[in-house]
Amino acid sequence: MTQRSELTLDDGVKLSVEIDGPAGADLTVVLLHGWCQDKRTWQHQRAALRRLGSHRPRVIAYDTRGHGRSGATRLDSATLGRLGDDLAAVLARYAPSGPLVLAGHSLGGMTIMEYAHRNPDQFADRVAGLLFASTTAEGHTHTRYGLPEPLAALMRAGETIGAGVLARSGAWCPQRALLPALRPAARWLLLGDGHPGDALDITMRCFARTTLRSIGGFRASIGAQQRLDTLAALGDVPAAVLVGQRDRLTPPACAESIAAALPHATLTVLPRAGHMLPLERPDEVSAALAAIVKQATRGLGAQRRRAARARRAAAHEQAA
Template structure:
């Protein structure tokens, strides 16, 4: 998540030693946190209960951390009159985040009637990292296939992806259309994109970074030696990170400080090495043709009205390619709409699941 520049820009500021305004920013953050009425001040953010934790090893050797939540009661699905095994919801998070992105959905649906699978994408959260090279969306699509095969070998699945997680689902659909034809009962795409918009831009990636092209490889290599120093600088400028997260991750004028802090912690917990090694593949993402694999599936598209990272036009373009998809635009919300306006997102998701799996 957060502007593929939230962490990147912050790292640049910190690494360059530009700290002149940090003291003022700290004072502003202190006043903002102290004076805001926060409905989530007592929300128990952090690890949530699960029934099983496991590791899924991808074809390129990355160990993915996975948590499985079993349903309170067994569920069957009626697809075309045939009774099927219980449905599994598989959640795929975005850039610079982790499975905690779905905190509100997991709390809302658990305990409930769904089997749920959550995992941290390569280089994020508690999952491992690539030994070398850049992270590429096709590899993320293959990783999702691996998670499906090793956690849910049979039965229908509903895929729910946020931001880069939605792109991962598209990459998986492009590579394994037969998997989608046979197993996928529905897809929910939240704050994501199929590629560049008509303006030629992919969301909020800073042009000065995205246009670097071949230079990104050099930057990625450099972080092998300077990444730890940059990470320390990022943590030292946590208040600035908090303000940037609020600015680019949320749509409301006064979002919950606790929510902002929660997202900022996920952002700042993503190593700089991971950030730089994802930039090229995110900027080059172009998978509208892949949507053909889900054209005959129920699809829910959700986005924040004020998302500065992937504006509404990106969701509208997805729906243009999938005319039967349902589009939900949440007012006064930004990129992390599923946290900022959890009630609206949960209601839309619940209605979608009721139609798809009963």
């Protein structure tokens, strides 16, 4: 049964949080959604994790500030650094101890990187697995929107200007009235071919709940982030990196650089898929996440066996 909660952050923003799975699970999975989306993005993966039986983890999903059912953010707090701190606050409240698997889609993946950058010791001590879907560690370095570079540069400039206007337009959601008109552009930008029928519907419903301030306000921080060095310092954490072949926002080059920075990462490029992989390719993303969870769980078992052997050896030495 899903437990619903609300976390008040130190600046007063309230996060909408949902928790599934046994409280005494060996492992906690935290799911972080993308820009202009919310925790509904992960609904297929949450269902898949419930079916893992003895490997079933505890699962935490929450709406980022300014998204979904969470409270609006101030403009000066619409940054990736603040999102990394928010993740740390969620962990402190809902998973203060024990190993973690962190899974991030798009902005969620960038949030994980920022958390790792700002909390390297805690990350090293606790994170047992990672999943990055449709994300980047290099800002807008590789973003071409599927267009030739001259047109991409114009579109990027227009997007930057438009984001600045939206960022100062307040914490309201007037785009709800425009969703039918926006669907074709969203379909082209965010989705590939052969996606499930509800993928665009869910994407648009999530977009409808995102404030204008968040739509525009996070753009500058997203475009500027550079965290390949952070990833390279993470060591031997098992990781799955997934990207759609036709992703116009974070194309395969983004995933390739992430996978190259992580020595124990597997890279999967999904043919004909776009940016919304958890909704477009739910089975493949769920399988990759389940595999990371199982790998992390096996690692925990090996750690416990080594610890037990060490205790027995110490007891034997004391007895002798």
